[in-house]
Amino acid sequence: MAERISRRKVVFGGLAALGGLAVAATLGCEGKDGKVNTTPTQPLETSVPNVTAEPTQTPVIETSPTPSPTPEPTPELTPTPEPELTPEKLNKSIGKVAEAFPEAELKSNLIARAAAAKENYEYVITSGDNASIQSPMNGYGNLAKDIIPIACNNPENVIVGQEEINLGQIVIDIRNFVEKIGLEREPKYIPEGTTAFFLSEDFTKLIPTDCKHPLLVNLK
Secondary structure (H helix, E strand, O other): OHHHHHHHHHHHHHHHHHHHHHHHHHHHHEOOOOOEOOOOOOOOOOOOOOOOOOOOOOOOOOOOOOOOOOOOOOOOOOOOOOOOOOHHHHHHHHHHHHHHOHHHHHHHOHHHHHHHHHHHHHHHHHHOOHHHHHHHHHHHHHHHHHHHHHHHOOOOOEEEOOEEEOHHHHHHHHHHHHHHHHHHOOHHHOOOOHHHHHHOHHHHHHOOOOOOOHHHHOOO
């Protein structure tokens, strides 16, 4: 009986001692304000490898140099070639004069004389008889002399049918044709007289001083 009591005392005493330790431990963790001081938990150190990011290279886009615009070449101004003077062209013009001025045709027989001059010119071309070039030259030259007074009195273009003719230009065309065929067929065959006079500066003497046609006046 006495042993049981002693064992209980020992047990209770041990428990009491443990309880005291627990209380003391608890009190030791409390602060002055009664709060429980807790030891902060240190975070786990995780080893994170330092990865150095390489700088992103900006792609360089190669651009072709913009070509300088090539200047367009300035077109050369080509003079408009004058229509070739032929017996056919001259005879057509002379026929228009005869149609517009029947009294001149009646007086001078322009169409028939033009036809004869053309025939003589074609003979020289086909035969090669250059010495005969004086015949068509004189024929056309005399036709021009007969048309000059008509042109001086009619300075404006003349309407013939549905065409307009410039009498002064017809005279100049005849003169230029006579000079052309004379030079082509060797100048040494150009005779003295009407043809030589027609090709010289003295041609302007055929134009009256009171001529009203501007083209012929400019020749003086």
